[in-house]
Amino acid sequence: MTHSQIWNAIDMFARERGLSCSGLARKCGLDPTTFNKSKRLSVFGQERWPTMSSIAKILNATHARPSDFFKFMQGGGNAPDKD
Numbered sequence: 001m002t003h004s005q006i007w008n009a010i011d012m013f014a015r016e017r018g019l020s021c022s023g024l025a026r027k028c029g030l031d032p033t034t035f036n037k038s039k040r041l042s043v044f045g046q047e048r049w050p051t052m053s054s055i056a057k058i059l060n061a062t063h064a065r066p067s068d069f070f071k072f073m074q075g076g077g078n079a080p081d082k083d
Contacts, residue, residue, distance in 0.1 A: 001073065003040075003047040003049060005073045006049065006050060006073065007037075007040055007050070008072065008073075009069060009070065009072035009073045010024070010035055010050065010058070012072040013062075013064075013068075013069050013072055017062055021035035021036060021037075022035070024058065024061075024062075027061045027062065028054070028057040028058055028060075028061040029061070030054065030057060034050075034054065035050070035054075055069065
């Protein structure tokens, strides 16, 4: 499991549900910038990983199973668009 696999899974999970990353964060009751691409690396270039709490909130807010989310890490979804 890599940093990019987790973040790509979040991107694809949001897209599958017709949401932007900001929309997904709002649906979860989080700050709209929580899943922004600009927050995935620190100012020093260190990887920032989403918390398990954030992933749990994604699952709860969308009434999804963990397998619904993690299928995207195993190549079960389409690649996200490049912004």
